[in-house]
Amino acid sequence: MTVRERAAESVxxxxxxxxxxxxxxxxxxxxxxxxxxxxxxxxxxSALEEQGWFExxxxxxxxxARALFGQQGRLARTSPVLxxxxxxxxxxxxxxxxxxxxxxxxxxxxxxxGVAxxxxxxxxxxxxxxxxxxxxxxxxxxxTVRALAxxxxxxxxxxxxxPVRDGDGLFLVELATETLRRTPVxxxxxxxxxxxxxxxxxxxxxxxxxxEAERAWRxxxxxxxxxxAEEMCGVVAEQLRLALGHAGSRTQFGRPIGSFQAVKHxxxxxxxxxxxxELAAEEAWAQxxxxxxxxxxxxxxxxxxxxxxxxxxxxxxIGFTWEHPFHRYARRGRVLAAVLGSRAQLAxxxxxxxxxxxxxxxLAEL
Amino acid sequence: xxANDRAELEEFQRGFxxxxxxxxxxxxxxxxxxxxLDAQFAVQRRxxxxxxxxxxxxxxxxxxxxxxxxxxxxxxxxxxxxxxHGYTFPFALGxxxxxxxxxxxxxxxxxxxxxxxxxxxxxxxxxxGFSEPEAGSDLGxxxxxxxxxxxxxxxxxxxxxxxxxQFAQRCVLLVRTGEQAEGFRxxxxxxxDMDSPGITVRPLRAMSGDEEFSELFFDDVLVPKSxxxxxxxxxxxVTMAVLENERGxxxxxxxxxxxxxxxxxxxxxxxxxxxxxxxxxxxxxxYALKLRSRDTFRAVVAGQVIGPRSSVDKILLSTGxxxxxxxxxxxxxxxxLFDDEPGARQWRHEHAYxxxxxxxxxxxxxxxxxxxxRILSLPRER
Numbered sequence: 001m002t003v004r005e006r007a008a009e010s011v012x013x014x015x016x017x018x019x020x021x022x023x024x025x026x027x028x029x030x031x032x033x034x035x036x037x038x039x040x041x042x043x044x045x046s047a048l049e050e051q052g053w054f055e056x057x058x059x060x061x062x063x064x065a066r067a068l069f070g071q072q073g074r075l076a077r078t079s080p081v082l083x084x085x086x087x088x089x090x091x092x093x094x095x096x097x098x099x100x101x102x103x104x105x106x107x108x109x110x111x112x113x114g115v116a117x118x119x120x121x122x123x124x125x126x127x128x129x130x131x132x133x134x135x136x137x138x139x140x141x142x143x144t145v146r147a148l149a150x151x152x153x154x155x156x157x158x159x160x161x162x163p164v165r166d167g168d169g170l171f172l173v174e175l176a177t178e179t180l181r182r183t184p185v186x187x188x189x190x191x192x193x194x195x196x197x198x199x200x201x202x203x204x205x206x207x208x209x210x211x212e213a214e215r216a217w218r219x220x221x222x223x224x225x226x227x228x229a230e231e232m233c234g235v236v237a238e239q240l241r242l243a244l245g246h247a248g249s250r251t252q253f254g255r256p257i258g259s260f261q262a263v264k265h266x267x268x269x270x271x272x273x274x275x276x277x278e279l280a281a282e283e284a285w286a287q288x289x290x291x292x293x294x295x296x297x298x299x300x301x302x303x304x305x306x307x308x309x310x311x312x313x314x315x316x317x318i319g320f321t322w323e324h325p326f327h328r329y330a331r332r333g334r335v336l337a338a339v340l341g342s343r344a345q346l347a348x349x350x351x352x353x354x355x356x357x358x359x360x361x362x363l364a365e366l
Numbered sequence: 367x368x369a370n371d372r373a374e375l376e377e378f379q380r381g382f383x384x385x386x387x388x389x390x391x392x393x394x395x396x397x398x399x400x401x402x403l404d405a406q407f408a409v410q411r412r413x414x415x416x417x418x419x420x421x422x423x424x425x426x427x428x429x430x431x432x433x434x435x436x437x438x439x440x441x442x443x444x445x446x447x448x449x450x451h452g453y454t455f456p457f458a459l460g461x462x463x464x465x466x467x468x469x470x471x472x473x474x475x476x477x478x479x480x481x482x483x484x485x486x487x488x489x490x491x492x493x494x495g496f497s498e499p500e501a502g503s504d505l506g507x508x509x510x511x512x513x514x515x516x517x518x519x520x521x522x523x524x525x526x527x528x529x530x531x532q533f534a535q536r537c538v539l540l541v542r543t544g545e546q547a548e549g550f551r552x553x554x555x556x557x558x559d560m561d562s563p564g565i566t567v568r569p570l571r572a573m574s575g576d577e578e579f580s581e582l583f584f585d586d587v588l589v590p591k592s593x594x595x596x597x598x599x600x601x602x603x604v605t606m607a608v609l610e611n612e613r614g615x616x617x618x619x620x621x622x623x624x625x626x627x628x629x630x631x632x633x634x635x636x637x638x639x640x641x642x643x644x645x646x647x648x649x650x651x652x653y654a655l656k657l658r659s660r661d662t663f664r665a666v667v668a669g670q671v672i673g674p675r676s677s678v679d680k681i682l683l684s685t686g687x688x689x690x691x692x693x694x695x696x697x698x699x700x701x702x703l704f705d706d707e708p709g710a711r712q713w714r715h716e717h718a719y720x721x722x723x724x725x726x727x728x729x730x731x732x733x734x735x736x737x738x739x740r741i742l743s744l745p746r747e748r
Contacts, residue, residue, distance in 0.1 A: 244742055259745040261731070264738030271737055272678050276654040283657055298650050344643055351646030358633045360625060360649065364656045366367075366375060366442060366663075 028056070028067035036068075036077040041152035041193070044079050045112055054112055057085070062285035065230045073234020073336075076328045078192050080153035082227050083117035087153075087161050089220040090118065090172055090208070116174055117153035118220060119162040119197055122146075126341035126349070134349065135221050135340065139166040143202040148339075151184065151195045163217045166201050172213045175204035189331040222293035224340050229281040229293075232300035235333040236274045236307040242326055243267060243311035246318070257314070266310035270303075277303035283364055291350065291361045298346040301337035308333060367664055371437045378440040382422055382447045389416070399454050401711065403576055407533055410456035414488035417444070423459075423486060431470050432483035438615065439667045445619035449626045455619060457530065458491055463616040465492050465538055468607040472596035473557060481536065481557070493534035495525040495558070495582055496605065502527075503732050505540070505605065506550035510584060512541035519543075519556060519594075521564075521587040527726070531567050531580035534560050538608070539589075540601050553601035557593045564588075574718035612727050613676040614666040617659040617683055624652055624690050627716065631694055634709075641697045648689045655679075655686040674740040677733040684723035684730055691717040 031051060039047045048054065048068070057064040072078055121137035139145045145164055154160060159174050181198040208216050244267060247258030257263050277299045284296035308330050312319050319326040337343065354360060367375070386393070396413040399406045417423040426441040427433025441463070448455055462485060469492075470478040484490040501508040510523025521541055531537070537558045544552020560567070564587035569577035596604050628648060631637075637645065662672060662679050694713050695702050702713050724730040738744045 244744070247744060256745045258738075259747050261735065261747065264742075264744050265731070265734040267742055267744065268681075268734035268737040271742055272681050275678050276658060276682070279657040279661065280654065295650055295653055298646075299654060302650070347646030347650065348643040349646070350649060351642035351644065352639060354632050354645050354649060355637045355639060355642050360629050360632065363653060364660055366439065366446070366660060 025063060025066060028063065029071055032067045032071040033075060036071055036075055036079070040077075041080070042155045044152070045081070045084070045156050048079070048081070049112060062282070065227055065285065069227050069230035070234040070237075073231040073236075073332070074238045076191070076235070076238070076325070076332050078150075080117065080150040080156060082224060083120065083150045083153045084112055084115050084156065085227065086220045086224045087117040087157070088112075088115045089223045090161055090163075090216045113156060114158075116157045116159040116161050117150065118224075119147035119149050119160050119175075119199070120339060121163060122148050123338045123342060123345070126345040134345070135163065135217065136170060137162055137164045139164050139201045143200055145199055145201050147197045147199065148185070149180075149182070149195050149197045151182065151193050154180065154182065154195070154197075160197075161207065162199065162201070162204070163213070163220075164201050170210055170213045170217075171201070171206045172208040172216060173201055173204040174207050175199050175201075179203050187335070189328075189335045191328065192332070192335060218290055221340055222288065222290045225293040225297035226281065226284045226288065228336050228340060229277065229284060229296035229300040232297075232304050232333060232336050233274065233278050233281055235329050235336065236270070236277065236300075236303045239307040239311040239326065239329045239333070240267065240270050240274060242319075242324075242329075243270070243314040246315050250316070257316075263314055266314055270307050270310050273299075273303040273306040287363070291353075292363055294341075294346055294350055295363070297337075297340060298343055298350070301343035301346065304333035304337040305343060367439065367667065371439045371667055374437045375439045375443055378425065378443050379447065382444065383451075385420060385422065386447060386451045386453075392416075393453065396454070397452055398708075401708070407457075407530075410454070410458065411488040413453065414456045414458055418487040427466075427482075427486065428470070430475065431478045432486065437667060439663075441615050442618040442663055442667075445615075446622045449622045455623055456488075458485075458488060460616055460619060461492060461494075461530070462486060463614070463619065464608055464611050465494060467611050468604050469538060469557065469595060471607060472555065472600075472604050474592060477557065477592065485536075490535040491530060491533050492536045492538060493528050493531045493560070494608070495528055495531075495537045495539035496608075497527045498524060499526055503729050506553065506602075507546075508540055508542060508553065509546070510539070510541050512543050512554065512556065512589070514543070515588075516591075518591055519589045521556070521558070521584045521589055523584050525582040525584075526570075527579045528582050529579045531560070531582055532569050532577065536560060537582070538595065538604075540605065543598055548599075550602040550605075551599060553605075554598050555595040555601045555604040556589050557595050558587070558589050562587050562589070572718070573721070574715050576715070578719075609727055610672045610676050613659075613662060613672065613679040613683070615663065617655075617679050618663045620683060621652065621656045621659050621686065624686055625656070627694075628652060628690050631690075631697070635698060635701070637697060644693050644697065648693045651682075651686045651689045655682040658682050674736050677728075677736040677741075680727065680733045681730060681737075687720045687723045691720040 035044065035047045035051055053064060053068060068079065068081060121135055125136055126134040137145045137147050143166060145162065147162055149160065154177050157177065159176050160180065162173050162175060164171055164173055179199065183196045185194040185196055187194065247263055247267060248256055250257050280296040280299040284292040312326065312330065315326055318324050341349065396409055399409060414423065421434060422444060424434040425436050426438050429435045445455060466482055466485060470482055485492055496505060498508050498510060510521065510525060512519040512521045537560055539556045539558045540553055541556055542552055543554040564585040566583040568581045570579050570581060572578040632645065658679050662676060665672060695717055701710050739746055
């Protein structure tokens with residue numbers, strides 16, 4: 001597939017939608033903040049169902065993603081929705097799995113409870129340039145494999161889907177949750193509620209194979225990147241808000257530190273990076289293709305890097321304490337910016353396509 | 367974008383694309399530029415004239431000043447059409463986008479109607495007399511003085527960094543009509559004939575090797591009062607309009623050109639897979655520029671005032687431009703450092719020119735101050 005075709009490969013069942021009014025978006029965001037503050041895990045999923053979030057997702061994915069994932073970022077909360085939607089995108093609700101029903105995370109049955117979430121192969125999988133977009137777990141000779149999962153997502157679904165290379169074949173394999181061996185992960189960001197999963201691939205059911213599996217997984221990854229991009233924008237916006245508050249109120253040498261040019265320039269850089277990341281996220285929903293989604297994640301990860309560097313520095317000593325919320329955002333941003341490919345991995349993936357084809361993707365047309 | 371603008375854009379793109387195809391042979395000599403600056407201007411003027419005569423260049427400009435009316439959106443589409451068809455983009459079209467909207471907005475309507483068609487058709491070139499030896503980023507401290515002598519202003523002083531002044535017939539000049547202590551409040555814009563007695567142009571050689579800019583000396587130059595652009599003491603409004611224009615249609619032109627150059631790099635040179643990461647980063651920075659510039663351009667098309675947010679565009683322009691040409695130097699060292707063929711010379715020239723992108727039109731430092739103080743509301747330094 002050429003870069004041009006890849007860029008033009010839009011996700012058929014997610015048509016561009018009209019922009020949501022600022023007022024409505026604000027209302028959605030406020031209700032999402034309440035839901036996120038009030039519940040977590042499977043209860044959170046039920047609360048989202050009660051609020052009609054999944055219906056909104058079906059009708060207006062961009063507005064829904066902004067409201068939920070943007071708020072997750074701003075509040076450093078989490079939900080299992082990422083891997084559930086990615087799972088719905090590759091396989092549809094359990095029981096209706098067929099190539100024909102592959103959709104872009106549509107919850108057509110009206111309920112998320114039957115959806116098999118995806119297992120994430122982890123950051124290292126995205127360094128593998130042997131496959132078009134990377135991101136495949138690799139099974140050992142005995143068919144065992146290790147992946148990451150959102151623990152709460154496994155509590156919602158009866159099965160999970162893993163993108164895996166077993167021998168020479170690429171498979172999307174559905175694994176019953178009771179066959180998964182789960183080890184809770186603290187890692188850099190314990191609040192994310194991740195777990196490591198050890199599984200035996202051959203105990204599962206291949207739902208898609210070969211080129212079909214590749215296409216479906218690429219779509220699922222693109223969707224995941226769009227969702228992560230929204231969440232990263234939320235994280236960075238909050239980091240900037242914290243740093244701006246500090247720069248305006250903290251006084252040294254008889255003046256607010258925000259009046260010093262060195263401080264101003266750092267925060268202006270974060271503003272520029274965030275502005276760009278938000279535009280890229282918006283464009284990825286308007287034109288939901290693999291390349292626009294990759295760029296949204298790449299520019300989101302760039303904003304995360306910029307904010308981690310500059311906001312931390314501006315926050316000085318207080319930003320280095322456990323008590324100050326900054327570290328939660330620094331942790332969250334760093335993990336989100338790695339899960340479906342880091343900045344460097346995404347740049348290599350994109351640049352590799354450009355170098356191979358000798359063409360540039362034509363995006364963001366007038 | 368409104369449905370009308372959208373329809374006009376698509377109609378223009380189709381028509382202009384067809385015209386470029388039909389005139390391919392005719393335009394062939396204009397596809398690549400000769401090395402000498404004078405010859406480059408001559409080639410570009412020919413292209414500009416053909417675009418003007420065929421009407422493409424007059425579209426999107428008001429009828430009162432000699433345009434054909436219609437949406438501003440086609441002015442961005444013109445640049446895109448040219449670069450996509452492999453033509454170099456005439457410098458003058460950039461200058462037109464920077465200067466003409468401000469002059470036609472602030473000058474007397476008769477003056478705009480008389481002068482603008484000459485600029486647009488390529489009969490004339492205008493230049494921009496803003497910076498001075500003691501007034502760069504701190505433009506409000508400029509010292510070139512204009513004394514009120516009833517019918518005319520008497521101008522004395524010196525300007526610097528004026529691009530293409532040696533080719534220009536007119537100059538949009540900032541002068542001090544008030545007290546030095548008034549800062550920008552005492553500054554007025556004038557529209558000056560470059561052949562006025564008392565003007566001396568001394569070209570300066572830029573690090574690109576071109577005589578890209580000049581010093582201008584004004585010795586008792588008389589400028590008619592009718593050539594005052596905007597109100598006396600309102601030079602700051604004209605200046606801000608000029609700087610904002612640089613981030614509207616011009617930025618959209620510029621990003622299409624930068625994409626074209628990156629395309630040339632990957633299409634004409636066999637790059638190793640090891641350069642993939644660098645190429646991906648450069649593409650991402652141009653994509654960022656394009657997204658932002660499209661947003662701003664759409665706002666311009668809709669007639670909105672851009673304001674301080676355009677400093678984001680300016681920063682992205684310079685980071686994007688430097689990213690492209692830095693990557694070329696890094697990925698093609700043998701070619702860019704040791705070859706003497708035209709392609710290598712062009713990369714070197716563009717790399718040198720890209721260094722100025724964080725300096726002209728307000729330095730990157732000034733842009734960051736503007737964002738910090740006017741968008742992020744951080745306290746002012748003084």
